[in-house]
Amino acid sequence: MDMPTPNPDLLAQKPKLVAQLRAVLPSDAVIDAPEEVRAYECDALTAYRCAPLVAVLPSTTEEVAAILRICHQMGVPVVPRGSGTSLAGGALPTADCVILGVARLREVIEINTSDRYIRVQTGMTNLSVTAAVESDGFFYAPDPSSQLACAIAGNIAMNSGGAHCLKYGVTTNNLLGVTLVLADGEVVEIGGAHMDAGGLDLLGVICGSEGQLGVVTEATLRILPKPEGARPVLIGFDSNEVAGACVADIIKSGLIPVAIEFMDRPIIRATESFAGAGYPDCEALLIVEVEGSPQEIADQLARITTIAKRHNPVEIRESQGPEESARIWLGRKSAFGAMGQMGDYICLDGTIPVGALPTVLKRIGELSEAAGHMVGNVFHAGDGNMHPLILFDANEPGQLESAEALGADILKLCVDVGGCLTGEHGVGVEKRDLMTHQFSPADLEAQMAVKDVFDPTWILNPAKVFPLAVSAGRRGAQ
Amino acid sequence: MSIMATVKDISCDSEAQLADMIRTGGPFVVTGGGTSRIGLAEGDRLLWTGAQFDYDPGALTLVVSAGMAVDAVSARLAEEHQRLAFEPPDLGPLLGRDGARSIGGMVATNASGPRRVAVGACRDACLGVRFVDGRGKIVKNGGRVMKNVTGLDLVKLMAGSQGTLGVLTEVSLKTQPIPETTATLIFEGQTEVEAVNTMSRALGTPFDITGAAHLRQVADGTPARTLLRLEGIESAVRYRVEALQQRLSDLGEAAVEWEAAQSEATWRAIRDVTRFVGVPGDVWRLSVTPSEAPGLVAAIAPLDVIYDWGGGRLWLLMSAGTDVRAKMGKGHATLVRASDETKRALGVFPPENRLVAQLSKGLRQKFDPEQKFNPGMMG
Incomplete structure (x- = not known):
């Protein structure tokens, strides 16, 4: 994976840059000592690291604006950073960049339960937003696995999803308004507590733009009343095809479960030996969760088990209470940890049309065998968002490269069956060079044209999302 | 209401042909069924008539030509x-148009009805687009899958862009199962004030x-009448109607409409603003925070009003030529x-910062x- 050569002029200007930043920020908000900036050398894509020139931790929108004005004037690239949980390298620095962390933007600005929104500074974590409205009976719906740590700023940048988006949608469906600081330090208000845009839907293109268009410092988020209760059923099958058919039948039946999770045999075995959730040893497992009152839950689960029984499952285990629910979810929730214990892994998140599931799983099996890397599949089956976990040994020379090559083949496969490279993690640097497999030059040109409007000199996260060769002319204009 | 001076109609069914037309001609008024256009524009009427239809009920997704009729x-x-x-509303009758609304027009106007309050707007159901831009470039964005964060999201940008950024040729949409039962x-x-509170x-x-x-x-x-809609499997709807009545029991007795056809007619009339069809006066659509709605309506004093989206969307019937924007706080x-004279004088779309x-x-x-x-x- 290539990154642009750091600009020597910018490296030479570090003292001037630091002095200017110190003039507008509290002294502890500018980090420039080489041993301290190393704390920002990577995000959760830890295979790639590079210490930034400087890291800044503003506490207000005005400070963010001041930082961007300085960087814009000096032509210094800015890499915005939420909590650094990106799996795609979205917050990976370059040696000549300023890392702009939002960790100190942590205020709740307004809670309005009658109009069902909350306005927050975007350094707040995903889960702390829910915590702020929980006592009023509300929650914030998007629930990425990293929700304990990940920041709303990062959620907006990556348009984060989660296990429950089949019913509630992803970030873009739950975002009403933002305060956005543009590349030149101008502060713009977009949207608000009302529901729709009056003109062009700028909010829609900002959400998921991976820090390419601006820095979101405040956000108005839709909050929803908490459901009365939720309960899952675990269904085991002896073939992936049959499990896939069962998912399609559940969806066609008219029920909308809040989650349909799928695990294949390698994952089932790995999680069993790691967490001991008591899963049957079978080819494929589904966890289907429904919400509502006790009676509604019982009725929905009865319908789901009736559908499942038509597909001759090897096991159906309906949760009878909170303890059993936790046990059913235990294996799923420990899947990443279980694979992590077996070795290093790469986690992909390509999405496919649900109907292509059996074909894709079979092909992944073949590719995995040919490449000599074990691949476990755990994913959100209701929406086709795969999560193949490719095992490798980082200490073995060449293993990372061959695992990445296998990953690229799997993602290309997702695109070829009508899907996409990434369903919720984002492109970052990880899938950047695969973008030409999914998009034509005109498609990429249209996306870059949007960046041209928001960030004409391409100082915001410039080495991400677009293949370097494709964006070279624009980045060169800096 | 004449909005455009059409010189000629241009109809295309291949993207390459459309791109060629765009490169060599113009200006165009991008048109689907012509039922929902509210902005003023002049030029050749440009129609897209492709017939792509690829529907996967098991995945709740649909890929469809922008030229197809919504009803079909x-x-x-x-x-x-x-x-x-x-x-999606059918504003044809309200606007005095008799064409068949198209998928492209629906997406280009982000046409969303009462259920928006629960499931999101048209833009939230849009998964992918293909369009030809003003330089004659064929562009695709998004895809046919429900979760997709690959690259910048031009799908949302195209939804509601009123045909000002490109001609939509194909759209991918999320579908939803029709519930067993509806009650109101x-x-x-x-x-x-009581209604918005309810x-x-x-x-x-x-x-x-x-629906609210x-x-x-x-x-x-x-x-x-204050109307609350519940949909779902029958046992669930029965339970929720009862539970809701209990929670709101201090507001007095609520009647329940169990006849699905009756509920459908009621909500269709709200969706299509039927109440203002054929009634003289200007019609405004406001997007506001619900709790501010009653005060705003009192200040504007319209001839009539429909509160939808729990009060977040207001349809106002006003005396011809009246500007409501001076009274607006937040929202638009x-x-x-x-x-046309009033539209030219007051502007159709809200002013932006x-x-x-x-x-x-x-x-x-x-x-x-x-x-x-x-x-x-659009400015």
Whole structure:
């Protein structure tokens, strides 16, 4: 994976840059000592690291604006950073960049339960937003696995999803308004507590733009009343095809479960030996969760088990209470940890049309065998968002490269069956060079044209999302 | 209401042909069925007539030509007991147009009905687009899958862009199962403040309200009605109707409409603003925060009003030529039905703050540098 050569002029200007930043920020908000900036050398894509020139931790929108004005004037690239949980390298620095962390933007600005929104500074974590409205009976719906740590700023940048988006949608469906600081330090208000845009839907293109268009410092988020209760059923099958058919039948039946999770045999075995959730040893497992009152839950689960029984499952285990629910979810929730214990892994998140599931799983099996890397599949089956976990040994020379090559083949496969490279993690640097497999030059040109409007000199996260060769002319204009 | 001076109709069914037309001609008024256009524009009428239809009920997704009629698509979905969840309005009768609304027009106007309050707008159900921009470039964005964060999201940008950025040729949409049962709870005689409070309380319960609207008393004696819709499997709807009545018992007795056809007619009339069809006056559409709605309505003093989306969307009937925007605080107002003179004088789309206007203009310049599409419509 290539990154642009750091600009020597910018490296030479570090003292001037630091002095200017110190003039507008509290002294502890500018980090420039080489041993301290190393704390920002990577995000959760830890295979790639590079210490930034400087890291800044503003506490207000005005400070963010001041930082961007300085960087814009000096032509210094800015890499915005939420909590650094990106799996795609979205917050990976370059040696000549300023890392702009939002960790100190942590205020709740307004809670309005009658109009069902909350306005927050975007350094707040995903889960702390829910915590702020929980006592009023509300929650914030998007629930990425990293929700304990990940920041709303990062959620907006990556348009984060989660296990429950089949019913509630992803970030873009739950975002009403933002305060956005543009590349030149101008502060713009977009949207608000009302529901729709009056003109062009700028909010829609900002959400998921991976820090390419601006820095979101405040956000108005839709909050929803908490459901009365939720309960899952675990269904085991002896073939992936049959499990896939069962998912399609559940969806066609008219029920909308809040989650349909799928695990294949390698994952089932790995999680069993790691967490001991008591899963049957079978080819494929589904966890289907429904919400509502006790009676509604019982009725929905009865319908789901009736559908499942038509597909001759090897096991159906309906949760009878909170303890059993936790046990059913235990294996799923420990899947990443279980694979992590077996070795290093790469986690992909390509999405496919649900109907292509059996074909894709079979092909992944073949590719995995040919490449000599074990691949476990755990994913959100209701929406086709795969999560193949490719095992490798980082200490073995060449293993990372061959695992990445296998990953690229799997993602290309997702695109070829009508899907996409990434369903919720984002492109970052990880899938950047695969973008030409999914998009034509005109498609990429249209996306870059949007960046041209928001960030004409391409100082915001410039080495991400677009293949370097494709964006070279624009980045060169800096 | 004449909005455009059509020189000629141009119809295309291949993207390459369309791209060629765009490169060599213009300006164009981008048109689907012509039922929902509210902005002013002049030029050749450009119609897209492709017939792509690729529907996967098991994945709740549909890839469809932007030229297809919404009603034809809905009929095909209904065969699989599915629908477009966001309940796209048919504004043809309100605007005095008799064409068949198209998928492209629906997306270009982000047409969303009462269910928007529960399931999101048209843009939230849009998964992918193909379009030809003003330079004649064929562009695709998004895809046919429900979760997709690959690259910048131009799908949302195209939804609601009123044809000013490109001609949509194909759209991928999320579909939704049609529920077994629909019931509508009806409170009569509430004031508008009480109604918004009722709707907010209901929307704050976990009972999945899929419609919350309020209609004023009618001259024929029909009292003011506050309407709450519940949909789902029958046992669930029965339970939730009862639970909701209990939670709102201090507001008095609510009638329940259990007849699905009756509920459907009631909500269709709200969706299509039927109440204002054939009634003289300008029609404005406001997007506001619900709790501010009754005060705003009192300040504006319209001839009539429909509260939808729990009070978040207001349809106002105004004396011709009246500007409501001076009274607006947060939120925005769109002039949906008025004479061309009034539309020219007051502007159809809401004014934007300096930077939003600048960014929007920048985007239009990128996608349509020679202003070939609906020139001047959005600013």
